Amino acid sequence: MHLRITTWNINSVRLRPAALAKVVRQLEPDVLCLQETKVADEAFPRSMVEDLGFEHLHIHGQKAYHGVAILSRRPLEGCHTHRWCAIDDSRHAVCTLQGGIELHNVYVPAGGDEPDIEKNPKFRHKLAMLDEMSDWFAASRDDTRRIVLVGDLNIAPLENDVWSHKQLLKVVSHTPVEVAKLERLRQSHGFVDAVRAIVPPEEKLYTWWSYRARDWRAADRGRRLDHVWLSPALAPALRDATVMREARGFDLPSDHVPVTVDLDV
DNA sequence: ATGGTAGGTATCCTA
Numbered sequence A: 001m002h003l004r005i006t007t008w009n010i011n012s013v014r015l016r017p018a019a020l021a022k023v024v025r026q027l028e029p030d031v032l033c034l035q036e037t038k039v040a041d042e043a044f045p046r047s048m049v050e051d052l053g054f055e056h057l058h059i060h061g062q063k064a065y066h067g068v069a070i071l072s073r074r075p076l077e078g079c080h081t082h083r084w085c086a087i088d089d090s091r092h093a094v095c096t097l098q099g100g101i102e103l104h105n106v107y108v109p110a111g112g113d114e115p116d117i118e119k120n121p122k123f124r125h126k127l128a129m130l131d132e133m134s135d136w137f138a139a140s141r142d143d144t145r146r147i148v149l150v151g152d153l154n155i156a157p158l159e160n161d162v163w164s165h166k167q168l169l170k171v172v173s174h175t176p177v178e179v180a181k182l183e184r185l186r187q188s189h190g191f192v193d194a195v196r197a198i199v200p201p202e203e204k205l206y207t208w209w210s211y212r213a214r215d216w217r218a219a220d221r222g223r224r225l226d227h228v229w230l231s232p233a234l235a236p237a238l239r240d241a242t243v244m245r246e247a248r249g250f251d252l253p254s255d256h257v258p259v260t261v262d263l264d265v
Numbered sequence B: 001a002t003g004g005t006a007g008g009t010a011t012c013c014t015a
Helices: A017-027 A046-051 A121-139 A176-188 A194-198 A245-249
Strands: A003-007 A031-035 A056-060 A068-072 A076-082 A092-097 A099-107 A146-152 A226-230 A238-245 A259-264
Touching: A003 A017, A003 A226, A017 A046, A017 A245, A031 A099, A031 A146, A031 A238, A046 A056, A046 A121, A056 A076, A056 A092, A068 A092, A068 A099, A121 A176, A146 A259, A176 A245, A194 A226, A194 A238, A194 A259, A226 A259
Parallel strands: A003 A031, A099 A146
Antiparallel strands: A003 A259, A031 A068, A056 A068, A076 A092, A092 A099, A146 A226, A238 A259
């Protein structure tokens, strides 16, 4: 069975019906994982996403901030959420797809501006959530589990995941301490970075461009913050991975673009 | 070194 999964930080699901429709029409994902929906569950535009063909929904939002959602054309089972760092942020939703494929949709904190846990509680929170998730995946490791972990992890781990490795070493999202925590999370369950298994690490690749650039396309100062990881049991199912760069040029764009994987499961 | 834009909300937070 073919399975196409797309992850996208939409930066407000209510503000971008046109961009969402375009993404769905062009990519035709079976499952679409959204982050930063920025809406309480009772105000989520359910009928809009149902009209786009997503009959099965797992919505985990809150007012104004964060929020994740799993939209699916295929049945979802065992939907639940995770709460990390004893904080009631809506950052992690889980569902199981047909065939026992466990899908985790994650939104890691951006972490503020200062990469110092003493001065910046948001950076401390970012690192703490990565540690807690790593411990949880390590403790429940089972290499027969078929897991897809997607989301805005807010870290660009490789040199070519940022426009300038050297200039971003002290910038939150690419500091060595964050990269080490992300790597620990990846290794906690033997996850494979699906996008870099398809696009060679020697190639620059970004999924986010700041709104603050005068001309994002000309400057091209992007970062690869959005990821798709596969557990060892699922890694051989990977067929393709793509980044929808053109979505950054849509009218009223999100600052992130969709990332898609094709699996033969 | 600095400030730049965007979204949601309520007069400022987060990204």
